[in-house]
Amino acid sequence: MSQSLPQTLPSLSQREAIADALYRAAIASDHHDSALFNSAWAGEDVSMEIHDDNKRVLQGLSLIRTNVFNKVGPMDTTHNISMVRVNYQDGADTAALTATSTAQHASSGTGRDPNGTKYTVGGEYSVDLIKDEAGVWKIKKLVLNVIWTSGDAALMRPPPEVDTAA
Numbered sequence: 001m002s003q004s005l006p007q008t009l010p011s012l013s014q015r016e017a018i019a020d021a022l023y024r025a026a027i028a029s030d031h032h033d034s035a036l037f038n039s040a041w042a043g044e045d046v047s048m049e050i051h052d053d054n055k056r057v058l059q060g061l062s063l064i065r066t067n068v069f070n071k072v073g074p075m076d077t078t079h080n081i082s083m084v085r086v087n088y089q090d091g092a093d094t095a096a097l098t099a100t101s102t103a104q105h106a107s108s109g110t111g112r113d114p115n116g117t118k119y120t121v122g123g124e125y126s127v128d129l130i131k132d133e134a135g136v137w138k139i140k141k142l143v144l145n146v147i148w149t150s151g152d153a154a155l156m157r158p159p160p161e162v163d164t165a166a
Contacts, residue, residue, distance in 0.1 A: 019084045075105050076112075084099040097129065
């Protein structure tokens with residue numbers, strides 16, 4: 001996508017603004033929009049955990065960008081988030097939310113191919129958030145608990161390294 005999507009939206013309630021941080025991260029992945037992705041996170045001192053057959057912990061936004069955004073962003077993806085529940089006390093600068101998601105993945109340019117390789121993940125998010133100095137809610141810690149998968153998981157693995165010494 002050539003144009004960045006808006007990083008903030010006017011007239012959101014506090015609960016909507018809190019959920020919007022997770023929506024920004026997901027939409028940014030679907031559109032490979034790095035500015036929008038960065039706007040969802042509370043700087044470099046953040047973490048993401050992925051609980052599937054393994055437990056992976058990514059400390060720092062740079063590592064999250066390298067291992068998640070830079071891998072998923074170029075793909076044909078849709079991340080659908082639902083059943084969002086926000087835990088927030090009026091006036092607080094911290095909040096938490098839980099949500100469910102279904103994320104569909106296909107290699108870049110193959111999403112519309114009915115016979116193309118696909119990988120779908122169903123899971124639950126647990127997210128800790130903080131409000132920054134400008135009043136924008138951002139993700140401090142995100143945990144994805146993978147509940148089920150369907151399709152070819154190899155799609156999510158990095159390509160094999162090519163031996164260039166030969």
